[in-house]
Each structure stands twice: as structure tokens, then as C-alpha cells.
Amino acid sequence: MMGAFRRARAALFERGAGLLVAQTAFVYLFLYLPIAVLITLSFNDSRYAVVWQGFTTKWYTALLQGETVARVDPTAAWNALLNSVEIAVAMVVISTVFGTMLAFALDRYDFPGKRLFTGVVFMPIIIPSIVMGISLLLFFNIVGIQLGTGTAIIGHVAFGISFVAVVVAARLQTFDQTMEEAAMDLGANELETLRFVTLPMIKPGIFAGALLAFAMSFDDYVVTFFIIGQENTLPIFFFGMVRQGISPGVNVVAALIIVVTMALVAVAQWFQGPTW
């Protein structure tokens, strides 16, 4: 009995490679099928957006001409997009500078309380966004800061710094510090060494950190929702639309968002190698 079980088990593992291919294909299908269905349905010639009724580009044309399709107002969507980009760009600039400096400090120096401080740096990545959003809301209320895109940027930087710092610090760990010593021996001062030796070598890490921070900011719904007041961002606009149900207008906006973001990221990854 035991022997039979063992033989069956071993046989299963002998044929493992074939099963693994099937399994892997299944996971890719799982990851991409919903996206494929979404993009397909954005060309669906039906008011009730789920059942396929034939191919049309009329929803795209209507939205691009500024007409409202099933409650989706393209002007509002456009303004929300502009807000999202503004917040994400401001956030990336600030967090990339501060986060990179922080990564250097954590990599190069030992100071009292470093372990605790490192823990604090990880916290914004770990804690649920709902807690972060609400706590910032309470804080802004108490301090008396008017909510708007400004507060949204402040809140986003609070988690952006951590993402950049973690990615850059990982890069710095593999950094060969003798290169810096060599530059200094050859007469470069600290600033020149930083500018011509250190930064060029860790540039991929900084780029990856900035990309991650941008994605996190651009995609964030929960934190932003609590701290942006009356303003809109693309995720907030989109969430409101999804709440009202499936519709051709939402399908088009969703398809556009996913195609554009995935294309941009694919290009970035092409230049950069796999980034995560």
C-alpha cells in the first residue's frame, strides 16, 4: 500500500514538467483573461455592457468627442487624470530626492536607534492604506490644514519616501564603495564623486524607486480619498463610476487606463530590465 502510494507520488513528480507547464499557463490565463475580456468588452455594441453584441468603436468616438456615455463624463475624467498626474509628479520628485538620501543614510551610517528608525521607514509600506488615510485626515483636521491636492501630495510623499528608500537601499547594498575611494584618491571631492561615480552607478535603483513611487501614487485610491477633500483623481473618479455599475463608458475608461499604463511600464521594463 505504502509502496503504491510512493510509486504514484514519484510518477507524478516524473511527469512534473508537463504539469508545471500547464499550471503556469493557467496562472498566466488567470492574470490576463480578465484584462483581455475588459478590453474586448470596451468594443461591445451593447448598452448592457457584459453580453457581446458585436464590434463597435462608438463608445470611444463618443467619449473622445466629449459626449457623456452612460454617466461617464469625459471632461471630469480628463480633469481627474490631470490631478492624478500633478500629484504623482510632485510626489515622485520629492520622494525620490528624500528617499535616496535616506537610503544613503541607512546604508552608510550607524546611529543610535537605527533599527527602530528602519522599522519606521518600512511602516508606511506595511500598514493598511485605510489606516494611513484616516490618520492623515484626523491630523489635517486637528492642525487645520485645508484639504486639497496639496494635502494629497503630502500624504503620498509619506509613503513614497519609504518605497524609494527601500528600492535604492537594496541597490546600494551591492554597490562597490572602493569605486568612491578610487575617485577620491584621484582627486575628486565629495560632490564630484557623488555626481560622476556614485549617482551614475545607482541610477537604475533610483529610477526603479521613482517608477514604483509614481505607480503607487497614480494608482492610490484609499489614502487619497480621505485627504483630498472635494478634488478628484483618476482612481477616485473611476471608483465612483464602478460603484454605479458596469457600463460601456466605464469599460472604455478602464480599457484606456490599463492599456496606457501597461504599455508605459512595458517600455520602462524593456529599457531597465525586470523591475520590482
Add this chain to the structure above:
Amino acid sequence: MGRDSNDRASGLDAQLVRRIRRNQWTGAIVNLAPSAFWLGVFFLAPLAVMFFFSFGERGAFGEVLLAVENLGLQQYRRFFIPEDTSILVALWATVAWLIETAVPGIETLSATQPTPYVRLLFKSIGYGVLATVVSFAVGYPMAYYIGHIAPERYQNLLIVLVILPFWASFLVRIYAIQLLLSANSVLMSALAVLPFVEQGASLMYSQFAVLLGLVYIWIPFMILPVYSSIEEIDFTLQEAAMDLGADRFEAFYHVIFPQSKPGVMAGSVLVFIPSAGAYVIPELLGGTDSQMIGNFIASQFGSAGNWPLGAAGAFVLMGVMLLSIAAYQRGGGELG
């Protein structure tokens, strides 16, 4: 310093600048200051405010009472202990309820039910554990394939394909799941050929939809760390084990799998934490029976209007997450 004080001021300045530049602390302070300030003021201070709120009390009109006489542990008590019972009864009620839920045969171990908040907390932990287990079961074989079996030149492409959805909009992907699970969708129409699936059935607004959403969003976080530990394994050890008489399963189980454990542990923490703390996924995919602790916290700060209770719930949730990280570190895992 004493001799230099007679020198010209500029000389003193230059020396001071040099001393500051040479000082071992300068670099650390300059590099740390902006982030420490930002994290202190816009991250820790808000959390401290919220923590303070969790000791407050709700006034008659939903306002928050934070005077000294209102401060106390009442919200935490309310969260964990049913009214008119002691800590011990509440503890037993919780344990009994967990056993009752986990073991089908047993039904009434304790007369007292744990508070709805405790049940919600454990339900969220349950979602987190389930999402982690499913992600592991589905993701591990795939990571193994990509890291060990797939031809080397395709590895990068395959891994990029795993990461790519993670970069794409979270909300849009949840909406895509909604499109698949709604009545009359492609998937549901295909499933309707099965005898036990009704025509026009929908899987939306259910516990299944929430679990599927969690796995769909977070599975890359399981695959990536497992892939990177499998990729580093020296597979000649497997051959060695088999030369010494192990069959393929034994070689995998005793030799290969233990070496991939760091990746599995990191992946588990990365999937468990955001799953247990989810808010948007149950909000969009779940129904009334599939809300989680995140939704409870949000509703206390919204329609339910009990901020101190919501704040207490938030800190209980963060306690759970800290515990899971502590367990991870105790198991030898490292942050970062």
C-alpha cells in the same frame, strides 16, 4: 580652537566648515533630516493622533470626547469583550467560537458569542490566511517552473509577465474581475453548461468573489520572492539526494523545498498583510456577508460615526500585522 580664535574670521569659517564636513555625524544628519521630518510629522504624528482617539469616547451627537475623564480603554474593551462579561468569559467565548467554526461537528461550546468585532477580525484574518494558502498553492509550482525548468532566455520575459499586472491599475483590475463574475458574463455563461450552475447566475458580491479578488491582486507578491529563492538553489543537490536513494518527491521535499522557504515566508507575509487589511476589494466585490475589518474601520469614520471605536479597530488590525511580521522574523526572515 583657542589658538585659532585670533585668526581672521574667514579662516575660522573655513576651518569650521572643514570640521563639519569631516564630522562623522554630518552626513548622517543631512541625509536623514528631510525624511525623518516628513515621516515624523506626516506619518507618525497622524498615527499618534489616531492612537489618542482610540482612548476617547463618542459623544451623544457622534462627536469625539477626549477630556481626561473620558479617556480609557473602553473602546478596546468594547471591541474584545461582550457586554456584562469578564475577560476570561470573552476569551473562552472567542476560543470556543473559533473551534466551532473550524471543526464542523462541534456546535455549542460556549453560551456567550464573541463580539461582532472579534468575529469580523478573525474573519479578516481567515481571508488573509486563505488568500496566502491559495497564492502559495497556485504560485509555488509556477515560480518553480519559471525559476528552474523554463529555458534561461525566457525567464526574464516570464517574470516580467508576472509583474506587469501589478503595475497596472488596481481598481481597473478589480473592475475586470467584476466583469467576469457578473451574471451573463463570458465566464458565467461558460460555467452555465455545468449541471449545478444556473443560467444567469452571478458570483459577484460573495465571499468567493472577495477571495478571488485578493488572490488575483496579490499573487505576484508570492511568485516573485519564491522565484528568486528557487533561482538561487543549486539543483545538483537534488541529483545527489536521488543518487543516495531518494525518489523525486523525497528529493524535492527534503532538499529543494527547505531551500526555497525564505521566499515562501516572504511571499506569505507579503500576501497576508495586505489581504487581511483589504478595504477596496471587499467594498467592490463583496456583499454584506463578506465585509472585512478594513470596511468596519472606514464605516466607523463614516456612516456609523464612532471614531474612537474605528481608531481602536485600526490599532487592533495593526497589532495583528505586527504579530505576523514578528512571526516572520522569528522564523529567520529579514525585512527588505
